[in-house]
Amino acid sequence: MGMLEDIKENNITKLDVSIPAEEVAENIYDLTNALRANTSIEIVHFDEDFLGDLTSDSRFELLVSLGFVSSLKEVHLSTGLLMIKGISEMIKNAKSLRVLTLNDIVLQGTEDDFLACENLLYQHPNLKQFEMHDCDAAVKEISLENLEKAGKKKVATGSIADPVHSTRSAKTA
Numbered sequence: 001m002g003m004l005e006d007i008k009e010n011n012i013t014k015l016d017v018s019i020p021a022e023e024v025a026e027n028i029y030d031l032t033n034a035l036r037a038n039t040s041i042e043i044v045h046f047d048e049d050f051l052g053d054l055t056s057d058s059r060f061e062l063l064v065s066l067g068f069v070s071s072l073k074e075v076h077l078s079t080g081l082l083m084i085k086g087i088s089e090m091i092k093n094a095k096s097l098r099v100l101t102l103n104d105i106v107l108q109g110t111e112d113d114f115l116a117c118e119n120l121l122y123q124h125p126n127l128k129q130f131e132m133h134d135c136d137a138a139v140k141e142i143s144l145e146n147l148e149k150a151g152k153k154k155v156a157t158g159s160i161a162d163p164v165h166s167t168r169s170a171k172t173a
Helices: 003-008 028-037 056-066 084-093 111-123 145-157
Strands: 014-017 043-046 074-083 099-108 129-133 169-171
Touching: 003 014, 003 028, 028 056, 056 074, 056 084, 074 084, 084 099, 084 111, 111 145, 129 145
Parallel strands: 014 043, 014 169, 043 074, 074 099, 099 129
Antiparallel strands: none
């Protein structure tokens, strides 16, 4: 059974994608629709080989669809260009999200988009761990300092829980 079928059939709790997008699904909307309906995935890791292979609109849709995975607890995004609005939509809708890690990500958006994301980080009911490593804003005049503070303040005011890990997973090369 392929990864897309595993997602559709709720057969996995961990989704680790590090292959080109066309190897996962012929159409990104097949993947986003499968994610929206999934109730088993708890941990997602997308990296450069996958994220970098998608158009900006597809990356946005992918982030939005993650927000609808009702069981989602952790998201780890590595090496890519992402719209902060997409991350905000994911945070807003992923009520079970506990851990969000951004590594080597260039974030696109306006100052208002970044402010909205900061507010969502403060308000999220379950987010316990927010980390950014080697991230930059696409517009150099926009600082990520307040975004980092929002994530750290949320962690400082909430109780820190160990990330949830499970054994069933789909991993790509």
